[in-house]
Amino acid sequence: MRDPGYYDYLPYDGTRPVITWPGGARVAFWIAPNIEFYEIAPPVNPQRRAWPRPDPDVLNYAYRDYGNRVGFERMFEAMQRYGIRGSTSLNVAMCDHCPEIIEQCAAAGWEFYSHGTYNTRFTLGMDPDQERALIRDSIETIRDRTGQKLDGWLAPALSYTENTLDLVAEMGLSYVCDLFHDDQPTPLRVRSGKLVSIPYSLEMNDVIAYNVNLLTPRRYGEVLRRQFDRLYREGERSGTVMCIPLHPYLVGRPHRIAAFEEALAHIAGHDGVWFATGREIAAHFTANHYDAFVQASHPVGEAS
């Protein structure tokens, strides 16, 4: 296919249906910590290598392992100081490997949504039944280990098939974080079920900020504050969404956590911010704005 066809065109030009968030908030703000497990010697996917070096890739494995051993606690404490719940983007095998972290998130009232089983098992090349088995693993593991219903999906290591979104909708999930086309939620066209895209953001993601855009920690803090300030201003007219996707192995480093926490202080210092989880944003949008957004959208034309 040349276009995935998940959504129609809807310009951000002031004519969209107005989004109202609970309490009249301007911005629905959410934090999505990616709680991940990378295997040291995963089976090989024909389309993508897990590690750049031969197994064991000590440098890259240990770099990420720091997140669970050390970085998670720093990130968690910073969020706790501002009373902000996380929506964990969870490699569900973490429930087996590091249950201490899962229990800590659950006790703090965090949401668990799925980021696949391991961040080293890609959906690339899976047939639909294999991908269903992957999604079912997440539904059952999160239900059995946390008591929560799985509502959201972020594909493991952002790996997809043409079926991914249809399958998560078919299996009863209500939102995905994989699409980066908007600052407001979007109804998605899927074969069955009802699915919305919730803004997640690549550029606010600490992996992109630190390992692709190579920001300094203080510059990352500035980026977060500026992103918030603009979305807050625009949210006076119609509600916006801001997400900070995080990885404990990056944001939780000792030279970085203070800059992140200063950005949180800035955001938490504003009235009119709805500190929500992914599930709450998706449910509110679906109940109140889904139909109006569908009706306001323009069909996409055919390019020759």
Next chain:
Amino acid sequence: MTLDPGYLRYPRRRYGMDHDLYRWSMLRQRPAVTWPGGAKVALLIVPVLEWFPLDMANKPFAPPGAMSTAYPDLRHYTLRDYGNRVGIFRILDELARRGLKATAAINAAVALRYPALIGAIGRAGCEVMAHGRDMAHLHYGGMDREAERDLIETTLDQLERATGQRPRGWMSPAKSQSWATPDLLQAAGVTYCCDWDNDDLPYRMTTGTGDLVALPLSPDSEDQAIVIRDHHSEDAFAQELCDQFDLLNAEAVRTGSARLMSITLHPWVTGQPYRIGALAAALDHILASPDVWSASGTEIVEAWQTQVPPG
């Protein structure tokens, strides 16, 4: 399309790590550690002395700093050499002014090629850590176990003969290991290794027989990564070092458990005239705190081992 059914099986899905090289634990759950004199942060400074052979093969991968243009890559060869001829002496000077200890990670080839440099390292009172044979001899998964055993023992012997010290610490070139490296290091009498950067305190590897301690060197305070790879200015790097120290120090006070801060310095990077001042400024900031313990790798490992017995 379909994948091999094995791609959805998880034989190592279990409590803890998916390997047997060390045990899973969270820093916050471990018993508190203290340093001599009640210091909060142990400061480990690691200058790295490397030799990149002009004809290096870059197999099975190119280590950071490798030759990268068409042969002969004189520009990178000589810039790396700048560190051993010039840059290291600026670093040693800034450390000596402040009475700071250092643990130099040295390719055995550097010790053989530049005895005068090794003399200066000795006069500066540096501990010698083994850093493999040279940057062309990588340890990697799939290499022959006996060949690796020979590589490790030859490296340690050559460094001992050249420096008068049997290295107790080891850092593999490019921090790359095979599955056997920890066992082979322990069998060769190495006490600690610096390849696993996953913690802010030492911890134990689970090697076959004896005790091998992992002494993590932070990837955030390594000049080549931050300044060359990530293109941060020297001032930004210095700021990051200060922020790192301040956070670790505050965390040690708050939790009652000490922390480790490492600074890894490649002399061809930090030893440049325009960069050395930023390192000096960061060191001054760190040393303004009364809670710093400047220590060698062996001193840190021994202080830790006495508090955290094996088993």
